[in-house]
Amino acid sequence: MVTDLVQLGAGAAGPPAELIFGDWYPALRARELRVGKMTKAMLLGVPLVLGRKKDGKIFAMRDLCPHRGIPLSAGWFDGETVQCKYHGWRFEPCSGQCVEIPSLTQFETLDPTKIYAGAYPCEERDGYAWVYLPEPGTGRVGDALPAVPELPKFSQRFRSAHLVADLPCNVDHGIIGLMDPAHGPFVHQAWWWRSRASIHEKEKHFEPIPQGFRMSAHAPSGNSAPYKLLGVYGEPITTTIDFVLPNRRYETIRCGDKWFSSLTTVTPVTPSTCRIDVIAAWNIFYAVPFVTSIATFFGARFVRQDQQTMIEQAEGLRFHPGLMLIDDADKPAKWYFGLKQARLKGSGEHPLSGPVTLHWRS
Numbered sequence: 001m002v003t004d005l006v007q008l009g010a011g012a013a014g015p016p017a018e019l020i021f022g023d024w025y026p027a028l029r030a031r032e033l034r035v036g037k038m039t040k041a042m043l044l045g046v047p048l049v050l051g052r053k054k055d056g057k058i059f060a061m062r063d064l065c066p067h068r069g070i071p072l073s074a075g076w077f078d079g080e081t082v083q084c085k086y087h088g089w090r091f092e093p094c095s096g097q098c099v100e101i102p103s104l105t106q107f108e109t110l111d112p113t114k115i116y117a118g119a120y121p122c123e124e125r126d127g128y129a130w131v132y133l134p135e136p137g138t139g140r141v142g143d144a145l146p147a148v149p150e151l152p153k154f155s156q157r158f159r160s161a162h163l164v165a166d167l168p169c170n171v172d173h174g175i176i177g178l179m180d181p182a183h184g185p186f187v188h189q190a191w192w193w194r195s196r197a198s199i200h201e202k203e204k205h206f207e208p209i210p211q212g213f214r215m216s217a218h219a220p221s222g223n224s225a226p227y228k229l230l231g232v233y234g235e236p237i238t239t240t241i242d243f244v245l246p247n248r249r250y251e252t253i254r255c256g257d258k259w260f261s262s263l264t265t266v267t268p269v270t271p272s273t274c275r276i277d278v279i280a281a282w283n284i285f286y287a288v289p290f291v292t293s294i295a296t297f298f299g300a301r302f303v304r305q306d307q308q309t310m311i312e313q314a315e316g317l318r319f320h321p322g323l324m325l326i327d328d329a330d331k332p333a334k335w336y337f338g339l340k341q342a343r344l345k346g347s348g349e350h351p352l353s354g355p356v357t358l359h360w361r362s
């Protein structure tokens with residue numbers, strides 16, 4: 001199931017954020033990549049051209065010819081090599097290696113295979129084309145890359161769905177909006193979910209994990225209808241939510257051998273805009289028809305509510321207002337900024353020295 005939410009125009013972008021390079025980001029759904037076709041994408045302000053070779057392997061090149069900078073996507077791809085439209089240089093797209101310069105004659109000694117176009121590690125996982133974007137200026141990427149992110153699954157058989165929405169704000173606002181517990185009763189009001197009147201005090205336990213933090217396993221909030229629905233299986237329900245740099249939120253709900261798992265990423269498209277992707281899988285109600293469409297419908301509504309809020313927020317952010325982070329509901333946002341700064345500085349510090357309990361009403 002695919003649901004594309006409203007596409008946004010570029011004009012309304014707010015202030016930029018600093019970006020984390022040297023990690024994997026989802027560029028697009030891999031099914032869009034067909035043999036012989038080139039598809040453009042933008043990640044962290046880097047123009048990309050992606051495609052699928054005849055052998056099924058997908059690739060992501062920097063969409064700029066190393067000769068004179070014309071986008072390679074303006075040229076041709078025959079399923080084996082990408083050819084530039086301007087002077088016909090040909091490149092093997094997974095390595096970026098130039099394999100032919102048509103203008104060369106026997107009198108020249110230039111070896112085309114010494115020339116490389118930008119090409120990034122690119123892997124298919126959970127239906128996404130994940131692209132590893134190295135630090136700018138670090139040249140070609142070695143082999144020691146972090147693992148490609150993956151949605152955890154707990155059985156062989158499951159259903160899955162994904163959602164995507166463009167957000168007109170920078171990645172920091174996208175991420176802190178994602179981990180913000182206090183907006184739920186206001187942004188996500190609905191009879192089937194919860195109402196403002198259901199706000200009550202909560203106590204949540206957090207602990208540090210590498211590059212992030214975990215909201216420890218707990219019985220999910222009793223005031224949300226979908227969780228009540230899960231109770232039909234009669235076993236205790238536990239939820240774990242992990243946030244991991246640069247942009248990943250993993251949520252796992254387990255109840256006996258039933259499970260629901262989601263991976264939400266907020267990916268910088270440019271320094272001032274981002275995109276939210278949600279991939280979810282579950283074996284709950286496996287046998288019930290239409291559950292995927294129903295889940296996608298409600299999930300889409302949820303993401304649409306966040307998107308609409310951030311569109312409105314972007315209107316305000318254009319005026320560069322001062323912003324506040326308050327305790328405890330904004331603590332996770334503070335940890336995110338702490339983790340990000342530590343990562344950018346390479347300091348290895350962690351904003352949490354041990355388990356922490358937070359309280360808020362939502």
Ligand code: FES
Pocket residue numbers: 065066067068069070084085086087088089
């Ligand atoms: S600009 Fe690409 S081959 Fe000349």
Ligand SMILES: [Fe+2]
Pocket residue numbers: 177178183184187188306
């Ligand atoms: Fe939300």
